[in-house]
Amino acid sequence: MAQQPTAQDSTAQHSPDPEVFRTEVAAFLSRAVADGSACPAFGAILPPEFHDQARSWQATLAAAGYGGLHWPVEHGGHGLSRAHSAVWYEECARHRVAPYLNLQGIVLAGEAIMRTGTDDQKQRFLRKTQSGEILWCQLFSEPGAGSDLAGLGSSAVAQSDGGFLLNGQKVWSSNAQFAEFGILMARTDQEAPRHQGISFFLLDMTLPGIEVRPIKQMTGDQEFCEVFFTDVAMPPDALLGATGQGWKVAMDVLLDERGAFGSAGVISLEQELDALASLGRDAQLNDAVATDELAQLVAQGQSLKALLQRLGSAPHAAPAAKLMRTEIATETNRLAAAMSGPDGMLNSDQTERLLYSPGMRIAGGSSEIQRNIIGERVLGLPREPR
Numbered sequence: 001m002a003q004q005p006t007a008q009d010s011t012a013q014h015s016p017d018p019e020v021f022r023t024e025v026a027a028f029l030s031r032a033v034a035d036g037s038a039c040p041a042f043g044a045i046l047p048p049e050f051h052d053q054a055r056s057w058q059a060t061l062a063a064a065g066y067g068g069l070h071w072p073v074e075h076g077g078h079g080l081s082r083a084h085s086a087v088w089y090e091e092c093a094r095h096r097v098a099p100y101l102n103l104q105g106i107v108l109a110g111e112a113i114m115r116t117g118t119d120d121q122k123q124r125f126l127r128k129t130q131s132g133e134i135l136w137c138q139l140f141s142e143p144g145a146g147s148d149l150a151g152l153g154s155s156a157v158a159q160s161d162g163g164f165l166l167n168g169q170k171v172w173s174s175n176a177q178f179a180e181f182g183i184l185m186a187r188t189d190q191e192a193p194r195h196q197g198i199s200f201f202l203l204d205m206t207l208p209g210i211e212v213r214p215i216k217q218m219t220g221d222q223e224f225c226e227v228f229f230t231d232v233a234m235p236p237d238a239l240l241g242a243t244g245q246g247w248k249v250a251m252d253v254l255l256d257e258r259g260a261f262g263s264a265g266v267i268s269l270e271q272e273l274d275a276l277a278s279l280g281r282d283a284q285l286n287d288a289v290a291t292d293e294l295a296q297l298v299a300q301g302q303s304l305k306a307l308l309q310r311l312g313s314a315p316h317a318a319p320a321a322k323l324m325r326t327e328i329a330t331e332t333n334r335l336a337a338a339m340s341g342p343d344g345m346l347n348s349d350q351t352e353r354l355l356y357s358p359g360m361r362i363a364g365g366s367s368e369i370q371r372n373i374i375g376e377r378v379l380g381l382p383r384e385p386r
């Protein structure tokens with residue numbers, strides 16, 4: 001098998017001016033779309049049918065100098081500003097191209113390792129993550145711990161060699177069937193208060209004792225999995241950050257996940273709003289109820305766009321953006337299917353979107369949980385009884 005190119009191979013020199021850089025990126029993406037090397041945009045979760053294309057796209061963009069734009073040069077990045085990365089995401093959205101192999105790797109694991117990792121961990125993972133050699137999954141949710149993550153029961157017991165013995169089960173782990181590594185939350189102290197007994201690990205998915213079972217969704221696809229751990233011996237350097245400090249690491253990861261819409265999200269939202277408006281035009285709507293619903297969705301979309309433009313990537317924008325974006329998408333797909341009449345019930349792209357979108361209300365923290373966060377942490381309302 002041919003060696004995949006790594007970011008180290010890239011000799012690209014990018015303009016320090018983000019707006020000049022934008023022109024370079026746009027030209028690169030236009031070429032990649034034209035020659036078919038670009039992977040189409042797929043959102044927060046990598047669909048299995050895009051796996052190979054997304055891997056080779058990540059390798060291509062890393063080799064061309066577009067991987068790890070704001071990551072440190074010593075770890076295979078380009079040491080550019082976050083404004084450069086924002087330009088990258090915006091132009092990918094404009095060209096309807098996936099900005100990376102998967103969110104769980106480049107954004108969640110990558111940023112967590114940059115924030116908290118040792119030099120060895122950065123050396124080991126960052127370069128290979130951005131070249132697409134390592135695909136990551138996120139191993140947080142469990143059958144008894146989703147919204148209430150601090151209730152997780154998977155245990156990682158410290159061993160005399162400094163390693164940890166892992167037992168337990170995760171569920172809804174997107175892309176786990178393809179992943180080389182997973183970011184994992186596990187309990188290392190059964191006696192400590194719930195949030196303080198949790199540690200964060202970088203789990204090698206090839207270790208003995210790990211069993212991955214894909215789950216079939218109502219779309220018919222298998223995007224996420226159950227993952228079982230039986231006496232998995234994790235080495236000492238699997239630990240990210242200090243023992244018992246995993247809750248803080250994980251909360252920063254969840255902020256990255258919910259805040260992933262950013263300025264690029266405004267562009268894809270605009271594209272969706274255009275599609276929504278043309279849906280009304282194409283259907284030559286004479287149904288007053290559907291027209292009213294369509295107008296409400298466009299108005300909500302415009303409010304979200306204004307919110308994102310006003311708050312940018314401020315941390316308190318993330319729950320509102322996540323909530324509104326996924327609610328609007330679900331309602332849009334429901335309305336579009338209803339407007340398509342019997343076609344909306346058949347096996348079409350429209351049916352696929354209708355069946356897919358409810359999951360987005362749940363992934364990354366459900367809508368109810370986002371409302372709680374907005375109420376309690378952003379607006380300072382009294383906490384719900386717990």
Ligand SMILES: Cc1cc2nc3c(=O)[nH]c(=O)nc-3n(C[C@H](O)[C@H](O)[C@H](O)COP(=O)(O)OP(=O)(O)OC[C@H]3O[C@@H](n4cnc5c(N)ncnc54)[C@H](O)[C@@H]3O)c2cc1C
Nearest residue numbers: 138139140141146147172173174359362363364365366368
């Ligand atoms: C498409 C998809 C992909 C996913 N990918 C991953 C992944 O890669 N890795 C991973 O770790 N997890 C993943 N998840 C799991 C996801 O994070 C959880 O499903 C989510 O956090 C909800 O947890 P739960 O399913 O246990 O539901 P529960 O927490 O049991 O909630 C059940 C219902 O009760 C509501 N509820 C719970 N608590 C409250 C409260 N305090 N106030 C009001 N309402 C409440 C919830 O909103 C929900 O409607 C994915 C989920 C989906 C749908």
